[in-house]
Amino acid sequence: MASHDRLTTNTLTRAELVAPVPLRPIPLLRVNGLSVSYGPNEVVTNAEFELGRGESLALIGESGSGKSTIARAVLRLLPSSGHATGRVAFDGQEVLGISERGFRPLRGRAIGFVPQDPAHALNPVRTIGAQAHEAAALLDEPDRAVRKRLILETFAEVGLDNARRVYDSYPHQLSGGMLQRVLIGLAILPRPTLLVADEPTSALDVTIQKRILDLLTRLQHDLKISLLLITHDLAIAAERANALVVLKDGIIQEAGRTASVFAAPASAYARKLRADVPALNPDRYAALRDTGIRALKTGAGATPKIKVSAVTKTFTVDGKTLTAVDDLSFTVPAGTTHALVGESGSGKTTAVRLLLGLEQPDTGTISVADEQITGRSPDELRSVWRHLQLVYQNPFTSLDPTWTVEHLVREPLDRFGIGTRKERDERVREALADVGLGEHLLSRKPQALSGGQRQRVAIARSLVLKPDVIVLDEPTSALDVSVQADIVEVLLSLQVNLGLTYVFVSHDLALVRQLAHTVSVIQRGRIVEHGAVTEIFDNPRQPYTRSLLASIPSGVAGAAHLPHPRLRQLATAD
The missing domain is CATH 1.20.1580.10 (ABC transporter ATPase  like domain)
Structure with a gap:
């Protein structure tokens, strides 16, 4: 009987024998055994991954990990010294081995590309409209008036409110966020099926970053576009991609569905990337920050190292008076870090220039270590500058x-x-x-x-x-999160060992939470909120502060990964 049971269980009916086996859908992009060399140096080794139709995949890793090289290989944009082997199949067609003439109809039309830096991607001496018509040439639409209408419609589609003004503008007349939207608009104009976005938000404020990422996500769903996202930030990748590929030194360390890789990284490198994301580890440097917190408590009532009192600064542009800083006041106790945060154009940079004596305020006073900055010539400030130093945003240009x-x-x-x-x-x-x-x-x-x-x-x-005081002007915004983590640790260790006082300028509140002791939130030149970092983060009172906090990438688990209960509450409410 038992034998009969086994026979009955294992025997297939005729219908089952002839039923077709469901075919696995062909991925839009399949990469097999891809290796890339520059001369004798192999920079990508045996990369393999797939991207399904309408899905998103993120390539993540530090600078030099091979992310952008893989993207260039897919787009057939490697420099002349680059050589790729292996297979890259797009929509079932092998594209790595075909001629440039054979691939050209795909680039731009079927495969769109959003480069990292719009300042370098757009020609500064040509209008946006003139450059948009180059992308519109891929539409095979002979009527220029029709092409212009499609361009304006696409600009509106990507959230550019005054599309005609953007069309007539030069790149320098638009903000960074607007330029990035222009690039996205030009990339989706021919309605590609695959969009490659190479670090599309790395140089943007955290709120603009969120808007750009939201835009890419919406376009992906509305237009059924597959998205290949290149980023060094695991939190952004986890929040926006269905699957992740983690790269180090050109070798894939880990790959899989986002939820599993993010929740329980199997490789040591992926675990390190996760640990280096400020939003996911707000108290990573708590022990180092404690020295500054003790300085705050013990120094209460003492003369502050920096004192900014009722400072206002206006500029005249095209005959109009613009107020860059309006009644700005804050103090910084010795041995602590004070952060100035806000979006581009909020007045942070003007405040720094005033603090350094590079600009003079219209009203108000500034003192550093009891020495007046305001009303003094550069020669008179020479002795002050010896004890007041600046670290610029981009060391490659400074x-x-x-x-x-x-x-x-x-x-x-x-x-x-x-x-x-x-x-x-x-x-x-x-x-x-x-x-x-x-x-x-x-x-x-x-x-x-x-x-x-x-x-x-x-x-x-x-x-x-x-020096006694160092002003840090976005000192890590151009760096990978792992390098950024190293720099933050260096800065805090130096503060502990040398008793330094920092003014830290940033738009990234997650990083501010790790580094600073007190914070001033600036909007349109005015301080809208001021106090201890923990107080502001846990109980933000102003809508502007809440919008900055809500823009912090939180990962696939959404609000559950936000660093403070108040943020989780706000995210849930939204």
Whole structure:
């Protein structure tokens, strides 16, 4: 009987024998065994992944991991020194081996591309409309008036309110967020089936970043576009993609559905990326920040290191008076970090220039270590600048590319005539050691350094004079999250060891939560909210502050991963 039962169980009916087996749908993009070399150096090794129709996949990893190289290989945009092997199939057609002439009808029409930096992607001396007609040429529409109508409709579709003004504008007349929307509009104009977006939000404010990502998500669903998203931020990738591919040094470390990779990363590298995302680890540097918190408590009532009182600054542009900073007031106790946060155009940069004495306010006063900044000439401020230093946003543009690291770090000592040559050499090495750089880098030039190393050199340059106050102007916005985490740890360690006072300018509230002790939220030149970071983050009172907090990427689990109960409540309410 038992034998009969087994026979009955394992025997298929005639209908079952002839029933067709469901076919697995062919993915829109399939990459098999893709390797890419530049000369003798292999930068991508045996990459494999698939992207389904209407789905999204994120390639994530640090700079140099091979993300953009894979995208360029898919788009057939590798430089002449690049050589790709393996298979790349788009919509069932092998495209890696076909001629450039054979691939050209796909690029732009079927495969759209959104580059990272609109400032470099758009021609500054041609109007947006003139450049849009180049994309419109892919529509095979001979009537220019019809092409213009389609361009304007697409600009409106991507959220550009005054499409005609944008059409007539030059790139410098539009904001970064508007330029990024222009690039997205040009990419979707021919209605591609695949959109490749290479770090489309890396240079944008956190609120604009959210709007751009929301736009890409909406277009993906409305137009049934597949999205290949390239990013270094695991939180953004987890929030926006159906699947993730984690790359390091050109090798895939991990791949799979987003929920599983994000919730329980199997590789050590993916776990490190997750740990480096500020929004997911707000208290990572709590022990280092405690020194500043104690300084806040013990220094109550003491004279602040920085005092900004009722400062206003206006500019005249095209005959109109614009108020950049309006009645700005804040203080910074010694040994603490005060953050100035807000979107582009909020007045942060003007506040920094006023603090450094590079601009003079119309009204109000500023003092640093009891020395007045306002009303003094550059010669009179020379003694102040020795103790008040600045770290710029982009070290690649702020460091002279023709100078060596040794020259860059030593220059402030030379200008102030400090010490003998031997003493200067010792202080240069000491400053490099403080930021974790070795003497073997002394003879290198900026282009021979990584992004993180360049920023460490910029910090060492500001440290070499042994200042009391350092102004940090978006010092990590151009860096990967992993490099950013290293820089934050360096800054906090230096603050603990040297008693430094920081003014930290940023649009990223997740990073502010990790680094700063107090914060001023600036909107249109005015402070709308001010206080301890924990207080502002846990109980934001102003809608503008809440909008900034709500823009922090939270990952696939949504509000559950937001760093504070109040944020989870706000996200749930939305």
